[in-house]
Amino acid sequence: PTVNKKTSLGGGSSTNFPPYEIKPIEGLREKCKGNFEIIESPSEADLTLIFAGYQHKKGMDMEGEDRDSFHLPLEQIELITKTLKENANTVVILVSGSPISMKEWIDKVPVVVQAWYGGMEAGNAIASILLGEVNPSGKLPLTFPKKLSDSPAHTSERTYPGDKQVFYDEGIFVGYRHFDTKDIEPLFPFGHGLSYTKFTYENLVIDNKMISENDVLRFSVDIVNSGNLVGSEVVQLYIQDVESRVERPSKELKGFRKVKLKPGEKSTVRFEVLNEDLSYFDENTNQWVAEKGEFILLIGSSSRDIRLEGKFEYRG
Incomplete structure (x- = not known):
C-alpha cells in the first residue's frame, strides 16, 4: 500500500x-x-x-x-x-x-x-x-502501546471519551512517564531501536557519590560493540528520585550520547548531572526544586532496557 x-x-x-x-x-x-x-x-x-x-x-x-x-x-x-x-x-x-x-x-x-x-x-x-548498506541506529521518540486504552489520554472517562471540555488529568505523566510509572507493558518502549550488531554496557564509574547544589556529578560507562558489524548505539541516561514529597515519574530521561563502534571496539561514554537535572517544578512556590535525598542513575538502550544502575546522594 x-x-x-x-x-x-x-x-x-x-x-x-x-x-x-x-x-x-x-x-x-x-x-x-x-x-x-x-x-x-x-x-x-x-x-x-x-x-x-x-x-x-x-x-x-x-x-x-x-x-x-x-x-x-x-x-x-x-x-x-x-x-x-x-x-x-x-x-x-x-x-x-x-x-x-x-x-x-x-x-x-x-x-x-x-x-x-x-x-x-x-x-x-x-x-x-x-539491504544492509546502512546499519540502523534510530530510537523511538515515543511509546508504541499494545492497545489504545493503555495510552495516557484514556486514563479515565473524563479524559476519554469526555465531552466538550478537555481535562488534562494525566499531568506530566505522558509518554514513557505514564507507561513506566503505571507499570503498563508497551508494545515497543520509548528509546527502543534494534541494530544489525549488539552492544554491551559495562564498568559504570561515578566520580563522586555525594553532591551539593553547585556540584557537578560526573560518571562514565563503557560501551562495547560485541557483534560483527560496525554500528552506532544511543546510550540513554534516566534518573529516578527514590523518595519525593510530590508524585514524580518512576524515571526521567536526562541525557543521551550516540557512539559509533567497530566490531570489538570499546568506547567510554561520559555524562554530567547538574542540579537542574534533579529538579521538579513546584506549583505552589512557582520554583524549581531539587530535594535532598537518594537518586538512582539508570543507563540503558531504552526506557525498558536498563543495563546499569548506580546510586548517589544529593545534599542540597
Missing part, C-alpha cells in the same frame, strides 16, 4: 513541493538492479516485503485532525496475515507518523521496520537499510 506512494507532501502550514521524491519501490529497484522481481504468490519468494501504513490524507496522518483509528486499514491487516501464512520470512515496513496497532500479526512477523515519513530520499534510505 505504501511501496509506490509519495509521502513527503504535507498540508496546511506543512505544505511543501519537493523537487523530486524517491518512492520505496524505486529505491529497491535501483539498488537491486536485476535481482528484483515482483511475483504474485508470497510462497514462491525467498523474502517478502510488505509496505504498510498511512498516507497524508483525511482519516490518516493529516494536520488539523486526528486519525480515524489506531489500527491499519482492514485490507492491510488481511494482506499481512495472509502473507505470513504463506511465507514466514516476511518483513513489514511501516510508513506512519505515529504508533499503529500490530496485535493481529506482531507475534508472527520476524522483523518490523518503522520507516516514518522519510522525505525526498525515503526510498533510497529504506532500501539501504533493508
